Amino acid sequence: METEVSVETRVLDAADALFYAQGVQAVGMDRIRDASGVPLKRLYRCFPSKGALVEAYLRRRDKIARGSMEEHADSLSSPDEKILGIFEWLHTVVSEPGFRGCAFNNAFGELGSHSAAVTAIVQGHKAALRRFFSGLVHDAKAPDPEGLTTQLLVLFDGAITVAAITDTPAPALRARDAAAALLAAGGREEPAQHGSGVPVRADGSRPGG
Amino acid sequence: METEVSVETRVLDAADALFYAQGVQAVGMDRIRDASGVPLKRLYRCFPSKGALVEAYLRRRDKIARGSMEEHADSLSSPDEKILGIFEWLHTVVSEPGFRGCAFNNAFGELGSHSAAVTAIVQGHKAALRRFFSGLVHDAKAPDPEGLTTQLLVLFDGAITVAAITDTPAPALRARDAAAALLAAGGREEPAQHGSGVPVRADGSRPGG
DNA sequence: CATGGAAGAGAACGGCCGTTCTCGGGTTGC
DNA sequence: GCAACCCGAGAACGGCCGTTCTCTTCCATG
Numbered sequence A, B: 001m002e003t004e005v006s007v008e009t010r011v012l013d014a015a016d017a018l019f020y021a022q023g024v025q026a027v028g029m030d031r032i033r034d035a036s037g038v039p040l041k042r043l044y045r046c047f048p049s050k051g052a053l054v055e056a057y058l059r060r061r062d063k064i065a066r067g068s069m070e071e072h073a074d075s076l077s078s079p080d081e082k083i084l085g086i087f088e089w090l091h092t093v094v095s096e097p098g099f100r101g102c103a104f105n106n107a108f109g110e111l112g113s114h115s116a117a118v119t120a121i122v123q124g125h126k127a128a129l130r131r132f133f134s135g136l137v138h139d140a141k142a143p144d145p146e147g148l149t150t151q152l153l154v155l156f157d158g159a160i161t162v163a164a165i166t167d168t169p170a171p172a173l174r175a176r177d178a179a180a181a182l183l184a185a186g187g188r189e190e191p192a193q194h195g196s197g198v199p200v201r202a203d204g205s206r207p208g209g
Numbered sequence C: 001c002a003t004g005g006a007a008g009a010g011a012a013c014g015g016c017c018g019t020t021c022t023c024g025g026g027t028t029g030c
Numbered sequence D: 001g002c003a004a005c006c007c008g009a010g011a012a013c014g015g016c017c018g019t020t021c022t023c024t025t026c027c028a029t030g
Helices: A007-022 A029-036 A040-046 A050-074 A079-095 A103-111 A116-139 A145-166 A170-185 B007-022 B029-036 B040-046 B050-074 B079-095 B103-111 B116-139 B145-166 B170-185
Strands: none
Touching (some): A007 A029, A007 A040, A007 A050, A007 A103, A050 A079, A050 A103, A079 A116, A079 A170, A103 B103, A103 B145, A116 B145, A145 A170, A145 B103, A145 B116, A145 B145, A145 B170, A170 B145, A170 B170, B007 B029, B007 B040, B007 B050, B007 B103, B029 B040, B050 B079, B103 B116, B103 B145, B116 B145, B145 B170
16 A cells, blocks of 8 residues: 655656646646645655756656667667667657657756756756767767767757657658768868858857957 | 837847747746836737737747848858858857847747747748758759758757857857768768668658558 | 644645736827 | 827736645554
């Protein structure tokens, strides 16, 4: 007769579903109480404020997403396979019903300017993602590993965003194709005939600026 | 002594700055009244509800961004130059102080699940962006133009997101480099030695599923 | 069985937000 | 001069939200 799952887990399950589906500010604590079945009094004993619950929601998402991604990568052997496999893993994620974009990007847009804690968690999540990609890129012995890592991050976040707004999973696979092309090209193609005529240095500044 | 700029413009200027910097739901109508100097009564005569003001805010952002982007592209000659030039235009945009990501993505994450109008405007903005890229890609006579168009969109949105969260403009230039590589490769590199072992068709389905 | 404490259900409270109303002052037309 | 009207400033109103309080019920212990 003891509790099947812990109270914290039930609250976080409810908060996760509601916060992700509807946005944080659109969901009141009453709704989380109704969905979890945990009365407000106990809920506030586990999480002393809504802000603390939001942070726990993001931290759990971070841990679960990183675990799932690393598990998928571990099932593949070569660095190149792992890198491309991540985009196929992403394809299954964005195909799930109810997918509505990256929970971290959404939270950052909604709360980042008001909550330093949320900003730190989101930046930490993306930094971990970068470390993960960076390790694979170094293993793949690509030239300009930092540039390629940034490009993979860009493809990853861009695929999530385009898939969410167009409501189709295909962008994840187009991002995989792009990653494959970048791996084949060495991650830093600088074609002579494709410049726009405005030279830009690697740090973004322009000569004479 | 007549008004320097129209009341609608003053209201939209204030709403734009506040909505973008702090999120829509975090900004009350009183704050827009204070920032614009337009009393609530007149404000509600111009925009009959906060929702209408939010939609006008997004529509004006859409018009301005598209105009600025097309103007920049018009200053370049070849399709390839235009495509890469857009990422340099993006680099200047994400370098501006106060840049906090794509207003449309942020609004979609915050309000998309509750407002069909916001969702439609965001999707319309991205669809216009796709048409814009698509025209340039077709002009560039790339093979698989649809795939390359999606990849450019992914790079574009991803660069915005990564630049916002890491608070550095460099991802826009790394996205430009990636776009250059994809243009050089034809937009659909399918390297024999880079597959992850799981075949995936172009539409995202797997054989036998 | 009596009693103390913990805990659930729901009300309550202060505060904010979107929207509307009131009131007072100024302006226009006769 | 006067009346009718418009408009700005701010209060007011209903509703929601985060948080706390109250009251009742339940259970464990002596």
